């Protein structure tokens with residue numbers, strides 16, 4: 001039977017790569033995330049061209065529980081439920097704790113943590129009924145270790161690790177697995193754009209930005225690619241991964257081994 005995958009924050013970066021990899025398996029794809037009408041049409045067409053079943057985009061804002069409920073209800077109305085849920089939408093804000101804006105704290109906790117509570121809560125009943133389900137949460141190396149000035153992000157990513165373990169225990173006998181992926185620095189369009197900017201503001205070369213700033217803590221000194229993360233998500237959603245649950249898989253070039 002055709003599987004249905006809902007991927008939050010899938011109009012860009014890691015989420016889009018995951019949507020594309022699931023599309024190649026013939027799954028129905030529910031895209032979500034921001035973009036202009038043209039960008040969303042382009043992304044939807046691209047994902048559909050890869051052999052997906054049906055593809056739709058839902059514009060739910062992950063800070064808004066009612067819109068998240070509508071996203072999940074749409075997947076149920078169109079496809080009879082969500083078989084594979086990838087909680088990927090995430091944002092960042094960097095500031096020292098005493099100056100960290102309250103509204104940025106609330107926004108990051110809402111998007112990077114609470115949205116996954118809402119999507120998971122909505123997805124579980126149909127998964128239980130089918131006796132099969134896969135939930136993959138895109139956490140971060142920051143779900144395991146901290147960096148200064150990222151209090152909300154690190155707190156949210158540690159939180160998603162706890163949510164992953166708890167839900168995994170609750171649904172362990174229902175054929176549903178719940179896991180996190182903890183990437184290090186991934187080369188997404190967002191990161192790519194920062195390289196020339198940082199080189200200019202710091203007065204150093206782009207190579208120095210990559211090696212001495214961005215990849216300082218990543219021993220392989222190489223970025224992770226979005227395709228590598230997508231390939232791991234695909235594996236965690238497979239039947240072969242049925243006994244991997246309540247845990248995380250790091251893909252961080254050795255970052256958290258230090």
Ligand code: NAD
Pocket residue numbers: 008009010011012013014015032033034035060061062063088089090091111138139140141182183184185186187188189190191
């Ligand atoms: P990105 O900025 O390329 O993509 C983020 C996606 O989320 C976009 O589709 C955007 O439209 C969507 N989004 C943002 N706010 C939203 C909201 N309120 N409601 C709905 N959608 C929203 O980012 P990315 O680098 O691909 O990151 C994806 C995930 O991977 C995030 O959870 C991030 O924390 C995690 N991650 C990224 C890296 C990295 O180095 N890029 C490393 C570790 C973890």
